[in-house]
Amino acid sequence: MPEISCPICTVDDVLEHKAKYECMTCGHEWEKEVVEEDVTEEEREVKDAYGNVLESGDVVQMVKDLKLKGTSKVLKSGMKSKPIRIVDGDHEIDCKMDGISIALKAQFVKKVQS
Structure with missing residues (x-):
């Protein structure tokens, strides 16, 4: 898992859930950012x-x-x-x-x- 820290208290004690992260120190929860790969749609010929x-x-x-x-x-x-x-x-x-x-x-x- 990449180094993730809480955006509120900046502590890196973070739990990872399916769709979100949770800070164990302050309890703040935030959505995972979906990294979209650079997918170029192939033009239909x-x-x-x-x-x-x-x-x-x-x-x-x-x-x-x-x-x-x-x-x-x-x-x-x-x-x-x-x-x-x-x-x-x-x-x-x-x-x-x-x-x-x-x-x-x-x-x-x-x-x-x-």
Whole structure:
């Protein structure tokens, strides 16, 4: 245990509990400071049907016809989206196509080169 002293009486006679410390001399209790490690979240890499890396703001194009579940609409091959947004989950792309907000899997689109 690192050298810990009471912030009130500065005595190092301290008991350690699960979530706090307690000074045996003056009885003062204080919360343990959680030391957060420098964890850098790994940026999710989403690739289209041809292996191109997609980023938020890219425009994508359908590579095959897809029927939208619950509707009679079909997203036709070649249909372009508005700028996309990368999200977590199994449908990693949020976008608008044909005036409809939809979530798509990256395997059904290709990146449109600007």
